[in-house]
Amino acid sequence: MLQFILKRLMLAAIVALTVSFISFSLMFLSGDPAAALAGETASGEDIEAIRTLYGFDRPMLVQYWEWLGSALTGDLGQSYYFKLPVASLIADRLGVTMTLGLCGITFALLTAVPLGVAAAIRPNSFIDRLSLFMSVAGQAMPSFWFGLILIVVFSIKFGMLPPSGASTWKHFIMPTIVLGYYAMPAIMRLTRAGMLDVLSSDYIRTARAKGASEVRVLFKHGLRNAIIPVVSLAAVQMGFMLGGSIVVESIFALHGAGFLAWESIGRNDLPTVQALILVFAMFYIVFTFLADVLNAWLDPRMRSS
Amino acid sequence: MTEPLLNVRNLKLDIPVASGTLHAVRGIDFDLKRGETLCIVGESGSGKSLTSLALMGLLGKRIVRKADQMTFDGTELTTMSAKELRKLRGGRMSMIFQEPMTSLNPAYTIGDQLMEALLLHKPVGREAARARAIELLEKVGITAAESRLGQYPHQLSGGLRQRVMIAMALMCGPELIIADEPTTALDVTIQAQILRLLVDLIREMNMAMILITHDLGVVARVADKVAVMYAGELVETGPAADIFAKPCHPYTRGLLRCIPLPGKTERGSELGTIPGIVPSLVGEVSGCVFRTRCDYAADACRNAIPRHTEGAHTFRCIHPDGMRHAEEVPA
Numbered sequence: 001m002l003q004f005i006l007k008r009l010m011l012a013a014i015v016a017l018t019v020s021f022i023s024f025s026l027m028f029l030s031g032d033p034a035a036a037l038a039g040e041t042a043s044g045e046d047i048e049a050i051r052t053l054y055g056f057d058r059p060m061l062v063q064y065w066e067w068l069g070s071a072l073t074g075d076l077g078q079s080y081y082f083k084l085p086v087a088s089l090i091a092d093r094l095g096v097t098m099t100l101g102l103c104g105i106t107f108a109l110l111t112a113v114p115l116g117v118a119a120a121i122r123p124n125s126f127i128d129r130l131s132l133f134m135s136v137a138g139q140a141m142p143s144f145w146f147g148l149i150l151i152v153v154f155s156i157k158f159g160m161l162p163p164s165g166a167s168t169w170k171h172f173i174m175p176t177i178v179l180g181y182y183a184m185p186a187i188m189r190l191t192r193a194g195m196l197d198v199l200s201s202d203y204i205r206t207a208r209a210k211g212a213s214e215v216r217v218l219f220k221h222g223l224r225n226a227i228i229p230v231v232s233l234a235a236v237q238m239g240f241m242l243g244g245s246i247v248v249e250s251i252f253a254l255h256g257a258g259f260l261a262w263e264s265i266g267r268n269d270l271p272t273v274q275a276l277i278l279v280f281a282m283f284y285i286v287f288t289f290l291a292d293v294l295n296a297w298l299d300p301r302m303r304s305s
Numbered sequence: 306m307t308e309p310l311l312n313v314r315n316l317k318l319d320i321p322v323a324s325g326t327l328h329a330v331r332g333i334d335f336d337l338k339r340g341e342t343l344c345i346v347g348e349s350g351s352g353k354s355l356t357s358l359a360l361m362g363l364l365g366k367r368i369v370r371k372a373d374q375m376t377f378d379g380t381e382l383t384t385m386s387a388k389e390l391r392k393l394r395g396g397r398m399s400m401i402f403q404e405p406m407t408s409l410n411p412a413y414t415i416g417d418q419l420m421e422a423l424l425l426h427k428p429v430g431r432e433a434a435r436a437r438a439i440e441l442l443e444k445v446g447i448t449a450a451e452s453r454l455g456q457y458p459h460q461l462s463g464g465l466r467q468r469v470m471i472a473m474a475l476m477c478g479p480e481l482i483i484a485d486e487p488t489t490a491l492d493v494t495i496q497a498q499i500l501r502l503l504v505d506l507i508r509e510m511n512m513a514m515i516l517i518t519h520d521l522g523v524v525a526r527v528a529d530k531v532a533v534m535y536a537g538e539l540v541e542t543g544p545a546a547d548i549f550a551k552p553c554h555p556y557t558r559g560l561l562r563c564i565p566l567p568g569k570t571e572r573g574s575e576l577g578t579i580p581g582i583v584p585s586l587v588g589e590v591s592g593c594v595f596r597t598r599c600d601y602a603a604d605a606c607r608n609a610i611p612r613h614t615e616g617a618h619t620f621r622c623i624h625p626d627g628m629r630h631a632e633e634v635p636a
Contacts, residue, residue: 005425017503018370029540087377201407202402202404202407202408203407203408203409203410203411205363205402206402206408206410206473207408207410207468208394209361209363209399209402210395210401210421210422210425210473211391211392211393211394211395211398211425211426212391212395212421212425213391221410223413224412225412250508262489274408291346298412299411299412299458300411300412300414300459301411301457301459304459304460
C-alpha cells in the first residue's frame with residue numbers, strides 16, 4: 001500500500017510539473033505580454049522598456065525556472081490589475097470557492113448515491129423512474145437558469161434565502177444546490193449501473209448463501225464494490241466544481257476564485273489567470289491522488305497493479 | 306427408519322417469460338437422510354441448479370416456487386420467514402457454487418469472508434472465528450493457512466479459491482451441503498483432488514450432500530443415491546448401485562453410453578451420444594418430455610406416463626422396463 005502511495009505521489013508530481021509548464025507558457029501563447037502590459041497607446045520604446053523591466057526578453061526556459069522557483073515559495077507574482085501579490089489575492093478568494101465546492105460535492109453525493117442504490121435495488125420501479133427523470137432534468141437544465149429560478153422562488157417570492165453574497169451559511173444553500181445538482185446525474189447513474197452489476201454477481205449470491213441479512217448484502221458486499229468507479233468520478237467532479245463554479249459564483253455574487261478568474265480573463269490580468277489555472281490544476285491533481293488512494297483501499301486489486 | 310433430513314415433494318419452479326410461462330422444474334420428489342450423498346445428474350438446462358437454489362431459498366424474485374412439501378429436519382421451508390431461513394442458510398445448510406473465480410468478494414480478505422460465515426450464525430468472538438478459519442483451511446489442504454487469511458481472492462488460483470469456498474461452507478458445521486458442479490470450472494487435474502477432498506470431508510463430518518454434476522464417473526464414485534433429471538423432471542431415481550446396474554429409463558442409459566469405461570469400451574469404437582436437444586418448456590408440457598429424442602417413442606408417450614417402482618428405484622416410462630431388454634447384450 002505504501003509503495004502504491006509513493007508511486008502515485010511521484011506520478012502526481014510529474015503531472016503537476018507538466019501543468020505548471022503549460023500554464024506558464026500561456027503567458028506567451030496569448031500574445032506579447034509586454035505589449036499587453038503597456039496598453040494600447042504605448043509606443044514601441046515603452047513596450048521594449050517594459051519587456052526588459054519584467055525580463056520578458058530572456059529565454060523562456062530561464063523565465064520558467066525563475067517563475068517555478070518563486071511559485072514554490074508561494075510567490076505567484078503581482079497582479080497587473082490589483083497591483084497586489086497574486087498569492088494573497090487568491091488566498092482571500094479561495095475560502096468561498098472551497099466551501100462551495102465541498103458543499104456542492106457533499107450535496108451531490110448525499111443525494112445521488114442513495115438514489116442510485118435505491119434505483120438499482122428496484123429497477124424500473126417508481127423510484128428508479130423518478131431518479132432517471134431527475135438526472136435527465138439535471139443534465140438538461142443550464143445552471144444559470146436553475147439558479148435564477150431558485151432566486152425567484154426562494155428569495156423573491158418567499159423571502160426565505162438571501163439571493164446574493166457570502167456572509168452567512170444561508171447564502172450558500174442555493175449555490176450548493178445548483179452546483180451539486182449539476183454533478184448529481186453522473187454520480188447517480190454510475191452508482192445505479194455499478195450496483196446493478198454488482199448485485200447480479202456471484203459473490204453477492206455467496207453472501208446470501210452464508211445467511212447475511214439483506215442490508216449487509218447490499219452495503220457491505222454490494223456498495224463497497226459498486227462505489228469504486230464513483231470515487232474516481234467524484235474526484236474529477238470536485239476538481240471541476242472548484243474551477244468551474246464561475247457561473248454559479250456570478251449568479252449568486254459569491255466573490256470566490258472562480259469569479260476572480262472570470263474577472264481576470266476580462267482584464268487581461270495574466271499573472272492572476274496563470275496562477276489560478278495552476279491552483280485549480282493542483283486541486284485536480286490532489287483530488288485525483290486522494291481518489292486513487294481511497295480506491296486502492298476499497299479495491300485490493302488496484303494496490304498490486 | 307429415521308425421519309429424512311430433507312424431504313421434497315412435488316417441487317415446481319415456474320419462470321414467467323415473454324412468450325408465456327417456462328415450467329423449468331415440474332413436480333420433482335426426492336429425500337435425503339443424514340450422512341447420505343445424493344447426486345443429481347442431467348444436461349445443462351435440466352433444472353439441476355435451479356432446484357438447488359430453490360432449496361437454499363436463493364431463487365431470483367421472478368421465479369415462482371411451489372411445493373407440496375419441502376422440509377429440512379422436519380421444518381417446512383416454503384412457509385419459513387426470511388429471518389428463519391437466513392439462520393438456516395450458511396448455518397445448517399450451505400452451498401458450494403460452480404464458479405470459484407467469481408464467488409468470493411474481491412474487496413475482502415479470505416479471512417474476513419471465512420470468519421463472516423461463522424460470526425453470522427454463532428455467538429463466538431473474532432479470535433475463535435479466526436482459529437476455526439485456520440483449522441478449516443488446513444482441513445481443505447491449504448498450506449500456510451494462517452498467512453492466507455490476509456490474502457485477497459485475486460491472489461489465489463481457481464483451485465485454491467474453491468478450497469476456500471469449501472472451507473467457508475463448512476465453517477458452521479452444517480448438516481447439509483449442496484455442491485453445484487463444484488469442479489466444473491477447474492482444471493482437470495485439480496477436479497479429482499477437489500472432489501476427493503469434498504467427499505472425504507463429508508464422510509468425516511457425517512454431513513449429507515447433494516452433489517449436482519453431469520459427470521457420471523463422479524457419480525459412480527461418490528453417490529449413495531442418484532436422481533437423473535431431464536428437462537425439469539426426475540426421470541429416474543434410486544440407489545446408486547441399482548441405477549448403474551439396472552438403468553431403466555432410456556435417457557439414463559443414453560447418459561451412461563456417453564462415458565467410456567476402461568476395459569469395457571473398445572478402443573476406436575464410437576462413444577454414445579443422445580441426438581437432439583432439450584425441448585422448450587414454455588407453455589403446457591404433457592407426456593414424456595424425452596419422447597422427441599427417444600429411440601422407443603410411441604404414440605402413448607404423449608399421454609400420462611406411469612411410474613414404475615421397485616424398492617427405492619423409480620422411473621417413469623410407458624415401457625414396463627424402459628425397453629432395457631432391447632439393449633441388453635445376451636450373455
